[in-house]
Amino acid sequence: MQAQAPELDTFHDTQLEIERWAGFAMATAMVVFGLSRRSVPGVVLAAAAAPLAYRSLTGEWPGLANGLARADTRVALAGSRGIHVREAIRLERPRHEVYAFWRRLENLPRFMEHLQSVTDLGGGRSHWVATGPRTAVEWDAEIVNEVEDEVIGWKSVPGSDIATAGSVRFSTARQGRNTQMSVHLQYAAPGGGVGRLLALLLGRDPAHMIREDLRRFKQLLEAGEIPCATRGVDA
Amino acid sequence: MKAVCYYGKADVRVENVADPEILNPRDAIVRVTATAICGSDLHIYGGYIPTMQKGDVLGHEFMGEVVDVGRGNTRLKIGDRVVVPFTIACGHCFYCKEQLWALCDNSNPNAWMAEKLYGYSASGLFGYSHMYGGYPGGQAEYARVPFADVGPLRVPDSLSDEQVLFLSDIFPTGYMAAENCQIKPGDTVAVWGCGPVGQFAIQSAFLLGAERVIAIDRYPERLSLAASFSKAEVLDYSHVDVPDALREMTGGQGPDGCIDAVGLESHGTTLDAWYDRAKTSMYLATDRPHALRQAIGACRKGGTVSIPGVYGGWLDKFPLGAAFAKGLTLKMGQTHMHRYMPRLLQHIERGDIDPSFIITHRVALEDAPEMYETFRAKQDACVKVVMKPGAAARPAAAH
Numbered sequence: 155m156q157a158q159a160p161e162l163d164t165f166h167d168t169q170l171e172i173e174r175w176a177g178f179a180m181a182t183a184m185v186v187f188g189l190s191r192r193s194v195p196g197v198v199l200a201a202a203a204a205p206l207a208y209r210s211l212t213g214e215w216p217g218l219a220n221g222l223a224r225a226d227t228r229v230a231l232a233g234s235r236g237i238h239v240r241e242a243i244r245l246e247r248p249r250h251e252v253y254a255f256w257r258r259l260e261n262l263p264r265f266m267e268h269l270q271s272v273t274d275l276g277g278g279r280s281h282w283v284a285t286g287p288r289t290a291v292e293w294d295a296e297i298v299n300e301v302e303d304e305v306i307g308w309k310s311v312p313g314s315d316i317a318t319a320g321s322v323r324f325s326t327a328r329q330g331r332n333t334q335m336s337v338h339l340q341y342a343a344p345g346g347g348v349g350r351l352l353a354l355l356l357g358r359d360p361a362h363m364i365r366e367d368l369r370r371f372k373q374l375l376e377a378g379e380i381p382c383a384t385r386g387v388d389a
Numbered sequence: 390m391k392a393v394c395y396y397g398k399a400d401v402r403v404e405n406v407a408d409p410e411i412l413n414p415r416d417a418i419v420r421v422t423a424t425a426i427c428g429s430d431l432h433i434y435g436g437y438i439p440t441m442q443k444g445d446v447l448g449h450e451f452m453g454e455v456v457d458v459g460r461g462n463t464r465l466k467i468g469d470r471v472v473v474p475f476t477i478a479c480g481h482c483f484y485c486k487e488q489l490w491a492l493c494d495n496s497n498p499n500a501w502m503a504e505k506l507y508g509y510s511a512s513g514l515f516g517y518s519h520m521y522g523g524y525p526g527g528q529a530e531y532a533r534v535p536f537a538d539v540g541p542l543r544v545p546d547s548l549s550d551e552q553v554l555f556l557s558d559i560f561p562t563g564y565m566a567a568e569n570c571q572i573k574p575g576d577t578v579a580v581w582g583c584g585p586v587g588q589f590a591i592q593s594a595f596l597l598g599a600e601r602v603i604a605i606d607r608y609p610e611r612l613s614l615a616a617s618f619s620k621a622e623v624l625d626y627s628h629v630d631v632p633d634a635l636r637e638m639t640g641g642q643g644p645d646g647c648i649d650a651v652g653l654e655s656h657g658t659t660l661d662a663w664y665d666r667a668k669t670s671m672y673l674a675t676d677r678p679h680a681l682r683q684a685i686g687a688c689r690k691g692g693t694v695s696i697p698g699v700y701g702g703w704l705d706k707f708p709l710g711a712a713f714a715k716g717l718t719l720k721m722g723q724t725h726m727h728r729y730m731p732r733l734l735q736h737i738e739r740g741d742i743d744p745s746f747i748i749t750h751r752v753a754l755e756d757a758p759e760m761y762e763t764f765r766a767k768q769d770a771c772v773k774v775v776m777k778p779g780a781a782a783r784p785a786a787a788h
Binding site: 244269301315332365366369372373376377378379380381382383385 | 410412414415462477479480481482483486494495496497498499500501513519522523524535536611768
């Protein structure tokens, strides 16, 4: 997992500044809320605010917490180039099967929570509908790179609601018994960097979302179904 | 249906909740005929398990009759009598294929919570917090069983519920604890904690060829059960110095295998035990590992410390130096249930062991709140509580 090196421009500095203040506000809120609960989870919540407070004051995560708060290395902003998300997952299924399931783009909404539908328009083009912050976001995409069983790369066509590009690489592991997938997504989110910050505060960290999507993909292919504890979303 | 629900520390209630239904193709619904309270349920009752929510249905030791199956479940039929393993496993991921069923990759819908705490998530569990999946438990009239085509074990009608119920957790858990000791003929195994898992660990150690088993506890009824039923030599830690006694009993060598069947709420009479109590009561530590420290200290050089007792957090004053100096092997974790259930059913069928010997209380589901407290306080010589949904509650005057 490699973080994309951020371009250090004024925008990025402002962004960091906003994040630090938001972090501090959040840490304060966690301590106040946590302690007011007068319960074990409350105290744990208050204590959990410490690394956040540390980060907001110093600009970096405390050394001890690095093992717990690795998310930042997975999400890297590349200045105005948008958001990059890189994730990898290993499946106990043959590579061709994994590739074929993904290549049939209509399958993606079965495990990608924020996708409503993908329609294959033929000729490598497809129409995507996703749940946006307020209304549905739609765009057309075209496959720009495809090597069977190895890689699929796509990008949105000019004039779409959203600028996005992505690639998935398929390789084998464990002497061919497993398939390893590496996903790289890049997009300019509605609302830009501030949108990403808000999404983070609301718990919609893009790296987390993609990680959960890939987990569901793995569950679907390995177990044949996506586990759930109750009807609807559990938390 | 009626179900035993968690409402907070030392607060469980029997409530009316919605009946479970088939949600996924591989599911089954079981009408629960017998369910037990586990020692690890007391960790929830004591408020030690994070991510519990009010109203969560408790219980992970249960069995019953299959009353509904999903369309993708070709193995179970309506009417089958089954024991359900407490760990939920998909049967197809890397871990299931490696027989490491309790580490299944695909059965915890809330895996990200456990990943934040532990790096990677183990399998989902019934009735054991949202971090382990948030699955409603089996202390209820009905339970939904996910991946029911690989988990539940069909049991013959010739065996009673009480004889097979403990295949759901504590018998396999005690057995894996003993197996983890890598017992060779002639070995001596010491077992800390003579609760249900400890008792099964003792019997399993003998089944696996141990020559002697030394059992450690402080409750007379548990020690006498260990001595009379499980044929162990016993030590009452409230009266004897355990490390000294073990050294003497093993000719100065120490036990070959040491089993910590106590876990994170260990009691003790030594300085370190009081230190743990003080720190956990101020939320400065998460677990009280007194028994584990003692097991590591007592184990012979090159021996194995096996840990079926549950731990949850970051242990304080953990004697890794002693474990390193003596070249110990530490083996631990939730039980890989699916690996052990069929072979342990055979032991029961052959009459090698009758697991019902540990049952001290047989009650109705409605008695759960009182029984949790009785079990926690070890009152009334309580070792194991079995609840039978549908049975009449005991009249209050009986106590």
